[in-house]
Amino acid sequence: MANxxxxxxxxxxxxxxxxxxxxxxxxxxxxxxxxxxxEEWSCALHGRILSLKQDDTHLHYRSIRPNNTSSLSPPASxxxxxxxxxxxxxxxEALIKQYLxxxxxxxxxxxxxxxxxxxxxxxxPKFTGVRILKQDAWEALVGFICSSNNNxxxxxxxxxxxxxxxxxLIGHIDDQAFHDFPxxxxxxxxxxxxxxxxxGFGYRAGYIAKTAKxxxxxxxxxxxxxxxxxxxDPDQKPPxxxxxGYRTAHEELLHLQGVGPKVADCVCLMGLGWGEAVPVDTxxxxxxxxxxxxxxxKHKSLTKTTYDAVGDYFRQLWGIEAGWAHSVLxxxxxxxxxxxxxxxxxxxxxxxxxxxxxxNVVESKVTIKREYLVDEVKDEFEDEKPNGxxxxxxxxxxxxxxxx
DNA sequence: CCTCGCCCTTGAGC
DNA sequence: AGCTCAAGGGCGA
Numbered sequence: 001m002a003n004x005x006x007x008x009x010x011x012x013x014x015x016x017x018x019x020x021x022x023x024x025x026x027x028x029x030x031x032x033x034x035x036x037x038x039e040e041w042s043c044a045l046h047g048r049i050l051s052l053k054q055d056d057t058h059l060h061y062r063s064i065r066p067n068n069t070s071s072l073s074p075p076a077s078x079x080x081x082x083x084x085x086x087x088x089x090x091x092x093e094a095l096i097k098q099y100l101x102x103x104x105x106x107x108x109x110x111x112x113x114x115x116x117x118x119x120x121x122x123x124x125p126k127f128t129g130v131r132i133l134k135q136d137a138w139e140a141l142v143g144f145i146c147s148s149n150n151n152x153x154x155x156x157x158x159x160x161x162x163x164x165x166x167x168x169l170i171g172h173i174d175d176q177a178f179h180d181f182p183x184x185x186x187x188x189x190x191x192x193x194x195x196x197x198x199x200g201f202g203y204r205a206g207y208i209a210k211t212a213k214x215x216x217x218x219x220x221x222x223x224x225x226x227x228x229x230x231x232x233d234p235d236q237k238p239p240x241x242x243x244x245g246y247r248t249a250h251e252e253l254l255h256l257q258g259v260g261p262k263v264a265d266c267v268c269l270m271g272l273g274w275g276e277a278v279p280v281d282t283x284x285x286x287x288x289x290x291x292x293x294x295x296x297x298k299h300k301s302l303t304k305t306t307y308d309a310v311g312d313y314f315r316q317l318w319g320i321e322a323g324w325a326h327s328v329l330x331x332x333x334x335x336x337x338x339x340x341x342x343x344x345x346x347x348x349x350x351x352x353x354x355x356x357x358x359x360n361v362v363e364s365k366v367t368i369k370r371e372y373l374v375d376e377v378k379d380e381f382e383d384e385k386p387n388g389x390x391x392x393x394x395x396x397x398x399x400x401x402x403x404x
Numbered sequence: 405c406c407t408c409g410c411c412c413t414t415g416a417g418c
Numbered sequence: 419a420g421c422t423c424a425a426g427g428g429c430g431a
Binding site for chain 2: 202204301
Binding site for chain 3: 028144145147148149150151152153154155203207257258259260261262263266279280281282283284330334
């Protein structure tokens with residue numbers, strides 16, 4: 001609304017292979033990004049509203065900041081405000097590079113994964129540019145506590161409500177309020193659990209309230225962030241079970257309320273930067289059964305040991321950034337993106353019209369076009385079938401007869 | 405170690 | 419209209 005500083009649009013050279021905003025921001029990693037004008041993504045982050053859009057060659061960004069944050073700094077002359085703007089632009093750029101996690105080279109990673117995994121090679125082409133975000137660890141933790149027995153739409157609604165009631169207001173875009181994510185301390189009050197229940201969080205209300213208390217009061221300042229990964233070595237092969245730092249982070253997170261192996265792995269991967277974390281949820285478990293021969297013998301059901309076995313299998317298959325590859329297949333399995341897996345096929349239909357005009361029978365044969373949706377990625381067994389598209393069990397070249 | 409019932413809520417499918 | 423079920427699980431017995 002009033003008193004907002006809107007920066008100019010700036011841009012970074014980024015290809016669609018390195019980042020696809022639409023897939024990355026909608027695949028259930030983060031729950032707060034909102035799309036405007038069918039191209040512009042916005043989210044309140046670190047005291048500003050960040051907006052992103054992209055074309056074939058560049059990522060465009062700008063920030064919107066409240067004007068009253070500089071109350072502590074000396075009155076700004078024209079000169080210093082220009083400097084501030086420059087610093088702010090640099091800072092925003094740094095935030096983007098951090099948040100979008102630009103260090104790993106996705107293009108070569110996709111090549112690598114495709115060369116060792118035929119299934120990945122088959123499914124990935126429609127889901128390029130899926131990056132693992134490096135989100136704030138606390139936000140990731142709360143978001144994924146909300147995710148249990150839940151769907152992305154409702155999780156987003158819950159997180160939105162959480163920010164609305166407990167997060168600081170940053171500003172508005174077109175009547176839309178943007179609140180930052182609330183810090184853990186903001187969720188330690190005695191009425192939080194009951195309030196969250198009223199807001200529809202269900203049994204997760206207790207988890208969040210308790211976890212907030214543990215993080216804000218029992219653990220030392222900066223504890224969550226201390227579990228972060230700082231190294232980046234793309235050629236490293238992860239040891240069995242992952243690197244030491246990942247294992248400790250995972251173990252530590254399990255002590256929190258509402259955090260089991262899956263949620264802990266989500267936080268490790270998307271909030272703490274541990275690329276080898278492979279969250280195995282119902283979707284990934286189904287993928288493991290469908291495409292990687294799990295679900296039989298020793299690993300019939302998703303027990304803790306099976307959970308670890310699935311993660312270890314993907315780590316040895318895909319390498320140190322296994323969690324990144326996993327997210328590509330996860331996205332490829334989401335119903336949200338299912339339209340990408342079908343392709344419109346134009347089918348010729350021979351239509352024979354029989355017109356009766358004054359007793360005369362006029363027959364004319366017309367060929368009309370019709371569009372059908374056909375699955376592109378077929379199952380293993382279907383690849384063996386002879387050529388020829390089959391639509392709903394009917395043959396491709398249908399014939400119809402109609403009397404006009 | 406594995407298995408189950410339970411936990412909240414919403415929407416889809418029937 | 420009412421029921422079941424799944425939606426990116428976790429916990430306790």
